[in-house]
Each structure stands twice: as C-alpha cells, then as structure tokens.
Amino acid sequence: MLIGAMLVRNESGRYLEKVLEQMRSVCDKIVVLDDCSTDDTPEICKAYGADVFYSDRSYWGTDELRQRKFLWELATHEAKFGDWILCLDADETFDRLDLIRDYIQQAEAAKCNSLAFTLFDMWSETHYRDDHYWQAHNGVWPFCVKYEDIDCFWKETPLHCGRFPMNAGVRIATCPVRIQHWGWARPEDRQEKYGRYMEADPEGKSGCMGQYQSILDPTPILRRFADV
Numbered sequence: 001m002l003i004g005a006m007l008v009r010n011e012s013g014r015y016l017e018k019v020l021e022q023m024r025s026v027c028d029k030i031v032v033l034d035d036c037s038t039d040d041t042p043e044i045c046k047a048y049g050a051d052v053f054y055s056d057r058s059y060w061g062t063d064e065l066r067q068r069k070f071l072w073e074l075a076t077h078e079a080k081f082g083d084w085i086l087c088l089d090a091d092e093t094f095d096r097l098d099l100i101r102d103y104i105q106q107a108e109a110a111k112c113n114s115l116a117f118t119l120f121d122m123w124s125e126t127h128y129r130d131d132h133y134w135q136a137h138n139g140v141w142p143f144c145v146k147y148e149d150i151d152c153f154w155k156e157t158p159l160h161c162g163r164f165p166m167n168a169g170v171r172i173a174t175c176p177v178r179i180q181h182w183g184w185a186r187p188e189d190r191q192e193k194y195g196r197y198m199e200a201d202p203e204g205k206s207g208c209m210g211q212y213q214s215i216l217d218p219t220p221i222l223r224r225f226a227d228v
C-alpha cells in the first residue's frame with residue numbers, strides 16, 4: 001500500500017487541488033495534518049478523500065519538527081510494515097505521475113527502502129532557479145520511504161528538519177520523475193517566506209542565512225524547466 005502524507009496550513013487558492021489530485025491518483029490513502037488553517041484547506045482535503053487531522057495549535061514557522069513527527073506518527077499508524085509513505089508539501093507536483101508505482105516496485109526488487117527524486121525550485125510558471133544557493137535539482141531527495149520496524153530518530157532542529165526520520169529510507173533508489181516546487185513561484189510567496197524565515201531563524205541556526213537573504217535577489221539565475 002502507498003500512503004500519501006501532507007502537512008498543510010492555509011493552502012486554499014494556491015496549488016493544493018493539483019497536489020491532491022495527483023496524490024489521489026497514485027496513493028491508496030491520504031493523511032493530512034492541518035496546522036490550524038483559517039481558510040477552507042481542511043474541507044478541500046476532505047473533498048479529495050483525505051483523512052484530515054488537526055493540530056492543537058499552530059506551529060507554522062516555529063516548530064516544524066513537532067509537526068513532522070506528528071505527521072509521521074499519523075501516517076505510520078495507517079501503515080503496515082512494508083507499506084510505502086509518500087510525503088509531499090502542498091506546493092509540490094510531479095511531472096510523470098504514471099511512473100511512480102513502477103519505480104517503487106523496482107526499488108523493492110533492489111532491496112531499497114527509499115525512492116528519491118530531483119526537485120526543481122520553480123521561480124515562475126516556466127522557469128526554475130539555478131544559482132549558488134538553489135541547487136536542489138543537481139541531487140536527489142527522498143520523498144517516498146518504506147515503513148520498517150526501526151527506532152526512529154530525527155534531525156532535532158525546529159526548522160528544516162526533513163520530512164522523514166533520519167534513519168528511515170537509507171537504501172536509496174532514484175526515480176527519473178521530477179518534482180516541481182511551486183512555493184517560490186510568486187513574488188508575494190517569496191516575500192512571505194523571507195519574512196517568516198527571518199523572524200523564526202534570524203541567526204540562520206536552523207538553515208542558511210545566505211540562502212534566506214538570496215530569496216529576494218532581484219536578478220536570480222533562471223532556466224526553463226522545459227529545457228531540462
């Protein structure tokens with residue numbers, strides 16, 4: 001079984017429906033943790049068949065680690081050992097959804113317990129960013145892991161803690177399906193994220209101050225996604 005997991009807050013009017021449509025088409029079950037949304041995000045998730053769980057209060061931008069652990073607990077509660085968990089954010093989409101289950105099977109055959117994808121930080125509808133602090137597309141990142149009987153441990157930092165335990169999915173298989181991260185694609189979103197990071201992590205202890213400061217760079221290096 002493939003379980004989709006997602007952490008959300010106030011995603012209405014952005015990319016949520018497209019992400020949920022993709023998850024619904026590939027996952028057997030969707031588990032959503034809502035971080036005290038004040039819009040209709042939970043109702044949208046339910047309309048796509050997701051089981052929605054609610055945070056006791058909002059930890060958005062202050063304690064991502066707490067929420068990632070909670071989401072993992074919710075997803076693994078639904079899973080049996082040997083099931084797979086696909087964790088997306090509400091602004092991440094695939095370009096070739098039809099290949100994912102095939103590559104999970106190939107990972108199983110190779111005795112791998114994680115499936116990794118290339119991530120493109122989209123700076124517009126057509127272009128991704130490609131300069132010093134924005135190089136995620138030059139590596140692969142685990143977005144889907146096999147649930148196994150392990151004592152989990154996490155990167156214990158309030159922000160940028162990772163979406164899975166550090167010891168989950170350590171035998172990695174790669175997948176040619178690409179993920180487009182749309183959270184940077186609109187100027188107002190970049191401004192909001194910059195403000196949130198500078199407030200939550202003003203000394204760059206959890207992340208990279210240089211990257212934070214580069215968010216509002218007026219002349220970033222951009223490349224056409226269609227040319228990749």
